[in-house]
Amino acid sequence: MEQAQLETYVVETPEQAMALLNPLRAEILSRLAEPASASEVARSIQEIPQRINYHLKALEKVGLVRRVGSRQVRNLVEVLYMAIARTYVLSEGLNWAGNTVQQIKDQGSLAHLVHTAERIKRDALKLMERSDQEEEIPSATLDAQIQLASAEARSAFVEEYMQLVKQLVSKYQTAAKGQETYQVILAVYPNEGGEEK
Structure with missing residues (x-):
């Protein structure tokens, strides 16, 4: 099985x-x-x-x-x-x-x-x-910066961010054949030169 x-x-x-x-x-x-x-x-x-x-x-x-x-x-x-x-x-x-x-x-x-x-x-x-x-x-791009107060806030932000993206993908995902496929890639990382708190 x-x-x-x-x-x-x-x-x-x-x-x-x-x-x-x-x-x-x-x-x-x-x-x-x-x-x-x-x-x-x-x-x-x-x-x-x-x-x-x-x-x-x-x-x-x-x-x-x-x-x-x-x-x-x-x-x-x-x-x-x-x-x-x-x-x-x-x-x-x-x-x-x-x-x-x-x-x-x-x-x-x-x-x-x-x-x-x-x-x-x-x-x-x-x-x-x-x-x-x-x-x-x-196509579309989004470039944003956010200041996070702590490691806990960073983890919470990333978790909520992933959940929201999953909801958005589920909402618009289609199983219909012949539809154009779009690639969605998102990333969260420290801004070089910025200070991590």
Whole structure:
């Protein structure tokens, strides 16, 4: 019987934690909310399938993705993978010092931010080429700064921010075929030069 995808998974082993620190592997996991092949994931993030396949096997080895089926595509059989959960939380039972766990979380988030920024740049350049051919490209950006009084306020802000975005996505998400897909990427990080309180 196929296991349902968890909403949240508590990461219990250092091997799983280290896998999540790799920005490409974190990106792959985010693309596996639904079953997908290495080729599909590669197309969605403009990577080569062989590289994605390598990282999928590493994620499967540490138990963060699982095989959920296969399908015939021309003369090939594609394996379908799915992430075991939608979100991941590092366990306090990893027995790492609190500051080490926080550093791992921060480094993982920052590495993912760098990878995401590179992908946004690639996507924007492709869209600009289409725009040069007088094709209308609807898009939007938002750039805002907020001062947060404490680490507790920062955590509360990020939690509420994520919940509001999930509600907004759920409200407008459509399952209709043939609809244009839009990429939504949001980030929260300290302003360089600004003082963290």
